[in-house]
Amino acid sequence: MVTRKSRSVFFTVIFLLAGCGSLIPSGHQVKEVSAWRQGTYRLDPDHASLVFSLDHLGFSEYVGRFNVLDASLDFDPEKPLTTRLSAEVDIAGLDVNNPVFAEELKGPSWFDAATYPAAYLESTEIILTGDNSARLHADLTLKGITRPVTFDVTFNGGANNLLSGKYTLGFSAEGTIRRSDFGISYLVPAIGDEVKLQISAEFLRASED
Numbered sequence: 001m002v003t004r005k006s007r008s009v010f011f012t013v014i015f016l017l018a019g020c021g022s023l024i025p026s027g028h029q030v031k032e033v034s035a036w037r038q039g040t041y042r043l044d045p046d047h048a049s050l051v052f053s054l055d056h057l058g059f060s061e062y063v064g065r066f067n068v069l070d071a072s073l074d075f076d077p078e079k080p081l082t083t084r085l086s087a088e089v090d091i092a093g094l095d096v097n098n099p100v101f102a103e104e105l106k107g108p109s110w111f112d113a114a115t116y117p118a119a120y121l122e123s124t125e126i127i128l129t130g131d132n133s134a135r136l137h138a139d140l141t142l143k144g145i146t147r148p149v150t151f152d153v154t155f156n157g158g159a160n161n162l163l164s165g166k167y168t169l170g171f172s173a174e175g176t177i178r179r180s181d182f183g184i185s186y187l188v189p190a191i192g193d194e195v196k197l198q199i200s201a202e203f204l205r206a207s208e209d
Contacts, residue, residue, distance in 0.1 A: 037158065037167055038078070041203035043071035043087070044168070048201040050089060054179070055192030062191075064105075068093030071121075073203050075169065085123040085138070092117065109186045116143045124148070132156075136173065142182040151175035151199070167205040174198055 048069050056062040068090035075083050091113040096102050106113040125137040129152075136151040156170035175197045180188055 037205060038076045039074075040206040041073040041075060041169060042206060043069060043073075044202040044204050045069055049199070051198045052195050053198075054195045057190055061196075062096075064094065064096040066090070066093045067095050069201075071201065071203070073169070075203075080128060080134070081126055083123070083126050085121070085136070087121040089119040089121075090117065091119065110184055112143060119143075121149075126153075140177065140182075143184060145182045147177075147181050149175055149177055151197070164204075169203045169205075170201070171203070172198075172200045 045068075048071075050066045050069060051063065052065065053061045053063045066089050069087065070090075071085065071087035073083070073085050091106060091111050094102050094105055094111070094113075096105065105111060108115075120141040121138050123136060123138045127135045127137070129135055132155045134153045134155070136153050138149055138151070139146050140149040151173040152175065153171055153173040156172060158167065158169040160166070161168040177195050177197065178193050179185065179195050180193050185193075
């Protein structure tokens with residue numbers, strides 16, 4: 001049953017949303033692929049995500065994410081193969097929408113965050129696969145073990161961000177690792193060994209010319 005009070009709340013919410021919308025510049029974000037700027041970039045942590053998923057007893061894909069990320073990017077559009085990426089993932093930022101189980105995952109049977117508080121990624125090679133795509137080869141260090149990994153990367157574009165005013169590059173990437181390669185073999189194969197990784201990230205240029 002819709003009451004006078006509920007209608008009042010509804011219209012108040014609509015009014016507030018309309019007001020927020022007026023603060024956003026009109027038009028779409030225009031990305032200038034041909035004008036990507038050379039320079040050093042830092043990850044925008046407010047617009048970055050690292051999501052993982054793996055098989056759970058054959059019933060479903062179990063999904064989690066890491067909320068605390070840092071990365072730097074040295075980028076030259078004229079020499080894309082010289083691009084260098086360094087990233088750090090804080091294991092304490094593990095989020096599986098279940099705080100109790102998250103603490104278990106940080107324990108010694110899984111990530112052992114007390115001993116290995118962070119994971120690290122260092123790029124080793126970039127191979128262009130299309131106008132806006134590449135394959136990233138990197139060394140991943142997780143739980144004290146370093147192994148080569150590969151990601152398929154899509155370049156989403158670069159432009160002055162219409163909200164922040166800062167020059168921004170956007171990327172998305174996907175890859176797969178085997179957790180047993182990094183000493184996390186607990187409950188394999190009942191819980192899947194292959195872990196899918198999905199990354200979405202915006203990088204802010206460190207300085208403007």
